[in-house]
Amino acid sequence: MKIDRVLVPCDFSESSRTAFQFACGLAQGCGARLCLAHAYFVPLDLEAMSVVGMSEVFERVEAEGRNRLAAWAREAESIGLPCEIHARSGVPEQVILDLASEQRADLIVMGTSGRTGLAHLVLGSRAERVLRHAPCPVVTVSASCTLKDAAPTQPQEPVLLPDAQ
Numbered sequence: 001m002k003i004d005r006v007l008v009p010c011d012f013s014e015s016s017r018t019a020f021q022f023a024c025g026l027a028q029g030c031g032a033r034l035c036l037a038h039a040y041f042v043p044l045d046l047e048a049m050s051v052v053g054m055s056e057v058f059e060r061v062e063a064e065g066r067n068r069l070a071a072w073a074r075e076a077e078s079i080g081l082p083c084e085i086h087a088r089s090g091v092p093e094q095v096i097l098d099l100a101s102e103q104r105a106d107l108i109v110m111g112t113s114g115r116t117g118l119a120h121l122v123l124g125s126r127a128e129r130v131l132r133h134a135p136c137p138v139v140t141v142s143a144s145c146t147l148k149d150a151a152p153t154q155p156q157e158p159v160l161l162p163d164a165q
Contacts, residue, residue: 003030007105009096009130010038012068015111015143022141023109024076033082035103036072038065039095040087062087093129101135108138 008023010016020036027034040061069085076083086103088095100108112127127140 001106003027003032003106005035005103005105005107006030006032007035007037007096007100007103007108009092009108009110010036010069010072011092011111012038013111013143015141017111018143018145019109019111019139019141020072020076022139022145024079024081026107026109026139027076027081028079032106033084034073034076035084035086035099035105036069036076037086037088037096037099038069039090039092040065041089041091058089062089093126093133096126096130097133097135105136107136108134110138110140112140112142 003026006023006027008020010020023034026032065087066085069087073083073085086099088099090098096108096110099105108130110127110130112125127138131138131140
């Protein structure tokens with residue numbers, strides 16, 4: 001299996017940052033391209049409201065997401081990783097799944113919130129929903145992971161995994 005494109009959903013949390021660092025190291029080792037994605041959810045009832053100024057609020061939310069993605073992309077590009085960014089409105093897990101298909105991602109690397117118990121039952125798990133429906137393998141990374149040399153600063157030779165039999 002050759003990994004050419006790694007999708008990294010970014011909500012800019014600590015676990016998302018750790019997943020980004022992990023993805024950088026992995027992509028560098030495989031010679032892969034990163035696809036950074038941010039989904040911002042606007043509830044339908046707010047979107048349908050014709051309140052003056054709401055469109056400007058939505059535009060600012062999208063611009064802020066794009067700006068933060070661009071900063072992370074510059075960081076990846078500074079170590080030689082090709083990178084693209086996508087900021088979209090929508091339910092985050094659906095945006096992630098749609099992008100994984102559209103971009104033909106070979107792998108999704110995403111952070112986990114670490115919710116347990118009642119919070120997990122009530123709020124669910126975005127990562128779990130992505131895992132169940134993703135068109136490619138998914139690696140989840142928690143904020144508590146410690147990554148040794150997650151993002152090397154020197155390009156490395158691509159790693160080719162043997163074909164599964």
